[in-house]
Amino acid sequence: MPNDHAADPATTGGTPAGTATARGDARIHDIGYRGYDGPRLGRSHARRALVEQSVRGAFGIGRSAKSKILPMLLLAIMVLPAVIMVAVALVTNLDDLPLEYTRYAVMLQPVLGLYIALAAPQMVSLDLRYRTIPLYFSRPLERTDYVASKLAALATAIFLFTSLPLVVLYAGALLAELDAGDQTVGFLQGLAGAVVFALLHAAIALLVASLTPRRGFGVAAVIAVLTVPYFAATSLQVILHDLGNTAAAGWVGLLSPGTLMDGVQGAYLGGDTDFPPGSDPSAGGMGLAYLLVTVGLTALCSFLLVRRYRKEGI
Amino acid sequence: MIVTEGLSKRYPGVTALDRLTVSIGPGVTGLVGANGAGKSTLIKLLLGLAPASEGTSRVLDKDSATEGAAIRAQVGYMPEHDCLPPDVPATEFVVHMARMSGLPRAAARERTADTLRHVGLYEERYRPMGGYSTGMKQRVKLAQALVHDPRLVLLDEPTNGLDPAGRDEMLALIRRVHADFGISVLTTSHLLGELERVSDHVVVIDGGRLLRSEPIGGFTSSTTSLAVEVTDSDAHPNGATALHDALVAAGVAVRREGGRLVMVDIPPGEAGERGYDTVRDTVTDLGLGLIRMEQRRRRIAEVFSTRTDGTPADPTHPATPAPAAPAPVAQEGAGRRAE
Ligand SMILES: Nc1ncnc2c1ncn2[C@@H]1O[C@H](COP(=O)(O)OP(=O)(O)O)[C@@H](O)[C@H]1O
Ligand SMILES: [Mg+2]
Numbered sequence: 001m002p003n004d005h006a007a008d009p010a011t012t013g014g015t016p017a018g019t020a021t022a023r024g025d026a027r028i029h030d031i032g033y034r035g036y037d038g039p040r041l042g043r044s045h046a047r048r049a050l051v052e053q054s055v056r057g058a059f060g061i062g063r064s065a066k067s068k069i070l071p072m073l074l075l076a077i078m079v080l081p082a083v084i085m086v087a088v089a090l091v092t093n094l095d096d097l098p099l100e101y102t103r104y105a106v107m108l109q110p111v112l113g114l115y116i117a118l119a120a121p122q123m124v125s126l127d128l129r130y131r132t133i134p135l136y137f138s139r140p141l142e143r144t145d146y147v148a149s150k151l152a153a154l155a156t157a158i159f160l161f162t163s164l165p166l167v168v169l170y171a172g173a174l175l176a177e178l179d180a181g182d183q184t185v186g187f188l189q190g191l192a193g194a195v196v197f198a199l200l201h202a203a204i205a206l207l208v209a210s211l212t213p214r215r216g217f218g219v220a221a222v223i224a225v226l227t228v229p230y231f232a233a234t235s236l237q238v239i240l241h242d243l244g245n246t247a248a249a250g251w252v253g254l255l256s257p258g259t260l261m262d263g264v265q266g267a268y269l270g271g272d273t274d275f276p277p278g279s280d281p282s283a284g285g286m287g288l289a290y291l292l293v294t295v296g297l298t299a300l301c302s303f304l305l306v307r308r309y310r311k312e313g314i
Numbered sequence: 315m316i317v318t319e320g321l322s323k324r325y326p327g328v329t330a331l332d333r334l335t336v337s338i339g340p341g342v343t344g345l346v347g348a349n350g351a352g353k354s355t356l357i358k359l360l361l362g363l364a365p366a367s368e369g370t371s372r373v374l375d376k377d378s379a380t381e382g383a384a385i386r387a388q389v390g391y392m393p394e395h396d397c398l399p400p401d402v403p404a405t406e407f408v409v410h411m412a413r414m415s416g417l418p419r420a421a422a423r424e425r426t427a428d429t430l431r432h433v434g435l436y437e438e439r440y441r442p443m444g445g446y447s448t449g450m451k452q453r454v455k456l457a458q459a460l461v462h463d464p465r466l467v468l469l470d471e472p473t474n475g476l477d478p479a480g481r482d483e484m485l486a487l488i489r490r491v492h493a494d495f496g497i498s499v500l501t502t503s504h505l506l507g508e509l510e511r512v513s514d515h516v517v518v519i520d521g522g523r524l525l526r527s528e529p530i531g532g533f534t535s536s537t538t539s540l541a542v543e544v545t546d547s548d549a550h551p552n553g554a555t556a557l558h559d560a561l562v563a564a565g566v567a568v569r570r571e572g573g574r575l576v577m578v579d580i581p582p583g584e585a586g587e588r589g590y591d592t593v594r595d596t597v598t599d600l601g602l603g604l605i606r607m608e609q610r611r612r613r614i615a616e617v618f619s620t621r622t623d624g625t626p627a628d629p630t631h632p633a634t635p636a637p638a639a640p641a642p643v644a645q646e647g648a649g650r651r652a653e
Contacts, residue, residue: 039418049413135393135411138363139387
């Protein structure tokens, strides 16, 4: 196919359309317009393509080399501790990993938060800033398709970011011949936690990022929303605990996405928490509240996001 | 292609469209109106992007209010404002937009290559769009509207921001979209002059209301009037008055404009030819000298003289010779390759 038109200029000249530009011919052949009678796959295809493109964009793939640097750097920082732990486990013949799978994301929350703060505005602010939105909505795609695709994409990106080090840990644990049953349970709990974490944080961060077309503001706002309540909640927990009110210290964890996540994992995914001793939510009572608030907050942010795009681009 | 009935759109404090009833067939249709006339609003309602306050519109025989998605599958839209992310190359962007229209990946690539070539974008298409000239950006915007091979494209101010040469190329391209690609076009502008050159049909709106809708032939033939300026003579110290009175006596529709001009309505066709003769003969009979005799498109001037941005093409320029057909469009202009 590449050189069939170079072979014989005479016949090339004779064919009506399709193959063109015989070599050395300065004239531009007018290749006639060809219509398109192929399949039109509609909204579901468009949604999938949008998710795929957005996830790639969240890691800088398909964008300039410059926009790959930060996501890749953060990913490296995210995975590095896992690699070190595995190395230590292999060398020192530990009989368990130094950390539970579910703890990993909590421990590396600053890195995760930074990544989310970068990825969320990347996903929505460019379309707002450069006013590309009307091009989407002038296609069969509905507003909810756009929002759902972006949410799915950011959740996927966060999940990949969170679960990659877990995969490293798990592979290392199996290599070090730790108890496969224990490790598999822990790994699956870690993945489940990552799913909850990704959905909750995608909804919150995307909503915040969508409020401004300026990427810089978006980054700052997402960092603020993820960290300020977190530090407030954890500080309050410590104060309340010191005052002897462990139950209240437990409830205060509901006030930030980070502690919310921590509490859900503590109650349902067999993990420890960073909560002050004695204030961990239990699966029955307080844990349920954590689960409900997590689901409710995710749903609320998604709903507000749909609403935010209801009038966009017209 | 497009039918609206009593279509209205009211924003708080503004009526953007006011009971617009118009029907638009295949071919190239120009939608003309001053800024704020409601052109962009009409396009948004047609695409089903915003609800009408009142009335209905149908595009490709589908109801905009209830079948918006089906309409948008077969219609392309080029917005008036910038909409291109600067750090993405045109190819990648248009492929993405093709996929957003539901084209499979391979087809999206193929259609993108074809479409970008048809709009006249070559090696540049691999460079980020931030470095493009306005003309190139407009071409990419047009390409993304055409990439899924729609039956109809809605182009909102496609010549906006272009220099005269760029305008001509864009207009030629618009003509080709219909003539060569077989895609019907609704294109807007606040300049009637340029739309006349490419349109088969022109719709004029003002303040959201329909002023006229007719084939371009109707426009060029029925809208002309003749501005005549004559010298004074001893017998007629005021030549303009004398000519005016004489023409009135001859039963010609005529009025004064300013101190020196006599405006004569020239009806279409043969009657118009006689009109010219009458004016010339009258001037000769009165023994006056003819300073100038210019054709104007009167109603267009009336539509725009009060509102546009100070470049009303018609009144200040000698008009194109006679009831000419729309200027022939330079077909090769768009396909020309930059060396
Ligand atoms: N979203 C909106 N909210 C309020 N007023 C609007 C909105 N869009 C358009 N308008 C008003 O409606 C009128 C028509 O606008 P538009 O359709 O953009 O005109 P055109 O495209 O012909 O310049 C203008 O007075 C404009 O200010
Ligand atoms: Mg407009």
